[in-house]
Amino acid sequence: MITLFNGAPSANIFTYISTQTASASTNLDFTSLSNTYRAYRFVLTNLILTDLGAILRLSLSTDNFSTTASLTASIKKFAGSTATTGGIKNSGSGTTIDLNSSSAVNQTSRGFVDIAFIGESTIQAQINFDASTNNTDTTRRNFMGYISDINRESINAVRFIVSAGTITSGSINLYGIS
Numbered sequence: 001m002i003t004l005f006n007g008a009p010s011a012n013i014f015t016y017i018s019t020q021t022a023s024a025s026t027n028l029d030f031t032s033l034s035n036t037y038r039a040y041r042f043v044l045t046n047l048i049l050t051d052l053g054a055i056l057r058l059s060l061s062t063d064n065f066s067t068t069a070s071l072t073a074s075i076k077k078f079a080g081s082t083a084t085t086g087g088i089k090n091s092g093s094g095t096t097i098d099l100n101s102s103s104a105v106n107q108t109s110r111g112f113v114d115i116a117f118i119g120e121s122t123i124q125a126q127i128n129f130d131a132s133t134n135n136t137d138t139t140r141r142n143f144m145g146y147i148s149d150i151n152r153e154s155i156n157a158v159r160f161i162v163s164a165g166t167i168t169s170g171s172i173n174l175y176g177i178s
Helices: none
Strands: 015-022 029-032 037-050 055-060 073-081 089-092 095-097 107-116 126-134 138-152 157-162 167-177
Touching: 029 167, 037 055, 037 157, 055 126, 073 095, 107 167, 157 167
Parallel strands: none
Antiparallel strands: 015 167, 029 157, 037 107, 037 167, 055 095, 055 157, 073 089, 073 138, 107 126, 126 138
């Protein structure tokens, strides 16, 4: 378990739930999520994307991905930076959230995604993320941000999907906070 607030005693603790490990995977799914926890944290560890230009994306579902339709976020705001560029980007809507930028072959992605109010139909889910990508040429890109105004439906599944190629290796750990 991981305690919050710089290790100070707290009633808020993350509880380990499960791990998805990549092995030439096109996506990693976490299904049957509910409002058992008021928030979830996905910890991305050393995900290796194989293809040039591959983008790691997050997708949400209300039916455990039994259909291709995913939940749409009406507002997405995120920041991206490299050694020479940076800034805030806003986009209107979509069914996936980019967690990195297109980059070199065998880039490594790591970071976390927090989702609050999942499984609630009366409260809009909130998503915060902080991810970084390191390329083989040691270039590092950071992506941080939040997504709000997600359609008010009960989210019960989260998918990490790659835009091209596969996720060769790495893992995503899921934690819940009550």
